Amino acid sequence: MNLEGKVVAITGAYSGLGAALSEALAKKGCKLVLGGREKEKLGIFAEKIPTAVPVLVDVRKMEDCEHFISESVKKFGRLDIMINNAGILSRFSNIEEVTEEELLDAFRTNLFGTIFCTQAAVRRMKNQGGGTIVNIGSTSAVDYKSSHIAYGTSKCAVVGLTGMLNKELNGTGIRAFCFSPGGMKTHLFRNQPERNTGDYLEPSIVSEKIIECLENPPEDWHIVLRRPK
Numbered sequence: 001m002n003l004e005g006k007v008v009a010i011t012g013a014y015s016g017l018g019a020a021l022s023e024a025l026a027k028k029g030c031k032l033v034l035g036g037r038e039k040e041k042l043g044i045f046a047e048k049i050p051t052a053v054p055v056l057v058d059v060r061k062m063e064d065c066e067h068f069i070s071e072s073v074k075k076f077g078r079l080d081i082m083i084n085n086a087g088i089l090s091r092f093s094n095i096e097e098v099t100e101e102e103l104l105d106a107f108r109t110n111l112f113g114t115i116f117c118t119q120a121a122v123r124r125m126k127n128q129g130g131g132t133i134v135n136i137g138s139t140s141a142v143d144y145k146s147s148h149i150a151y152g153t154s155k156c157a158v159v160g161l162t163g164m165l166n167k168e169l170n171g172t173g174i175r176a177f178c179f180s181p182g183g184m185k186t187h188l189f190r191n192q193p194e195r196n197t198g199d200y201l202e203p204s205i206v207s208e209k210i211i212e213c214l215e216n217p218p219e220d221w222h223i224v225l226r227r228p229k
Contacts, residue, residue, distance in 0.1 A: 001132075001215055004029035007076040009069065011035040011059050011117060012086030014045035017136065017184060020207035021083060022049060028211065033072040035059075035086070059086045059113025069120035081214065082121035083134040084114040084158075090150035102150040110154035114161065122174060130173025132217075134210065135162045137180035142224055155180070159222060166221050175221070177213065181206045182227035199227050 008025055012018040013034035022034055022045075032052035036042040039056055046054035053075050057068040072079050088109045090102045114135055125131030140148045141155035162178035169176065183200040209225055 001217065003211070003215060005031065006080040007031045007033070007072065007078055008081040008083060009033040009035065009072045009079055009117075009121070010083040010085055011057060011068070011113065013054075014038075014041050017181075017203045017206055018083075018085040019045060020203035021085065021210065022052065024204070024207050024211055026052065030081075031076050033068070033075065035068050037086075059084075059117060060108040062116045062119075065113070065116035066120045069117065069124060073124050078128050079121055079124050079131060081132045081134065082117060082125075083136075083210075084117050085134075085136050086113050087136060088151075092147045093149060094147050095149050098149040106150040106154040107157070110151070111157045111161070114158055118161075118165065118176075122169070125174050126172055132214065133162075133165060133174065133176040134214070135159075135176065135178045137162070137178045137222070139180055139182045139224060139226060142180055162221060175217065177217075178222045179206070179210055179213075179225060180222065181225040201225065201227055 008030045010018055010022055013022050014036045022032055026032060026049045032049060034042065034046055034052050034054045035057040037056065037058040042054045046052055055068050055071045058064045069079065086109060088105060090106045118133055121133060135158050137159045138155040140152035141159045145152060159178050162176045165176040181201055184203050184206060185200045206225055213223060
């Protein structure tokens, strides 16, 4: 796929992997709609990409996601790629320790937010004859790491959702991919001071791999990106 001129909507666009993807896709000539729920941070980041359109969105709310996608199409006339990047990392806890609040927070953002934005995007993509959905999973969902109950199970659900989407959307011209990276050097680990992040992936490396797959789509819909050993 030639990315130049493609309309791309990205949630969680102003930090970590979202920021790396936004900047890299802008260099590819994409038309970007940047989504985030913190107005000041979103505005400051959007100034770095003058051609991009910032739209406030709290992915935990279905109406926000609908508005986000609606604004994307209103501005550019179509939506080619939806990147469901917004996510949170819960406290590391096992099955006996995890709280109801931690579970709800993880699933509302990581899973429900992905579903809500995908719902709105698919409606537009069907009308235009195709498009691409990109979901962000985690190696926690592949390796079933211990003490990742809230975060890990929410990402397991994102991986499963992506597989179901490809079955459901077969023949519509819409493909869904899930990228499951290992730990990345992002703000998600700011509340995990005990973690040694020295060997964690740079967001720019993960971004490069995602863009490479968008340009040359692989047969497999689930791409696992592990940390170097």
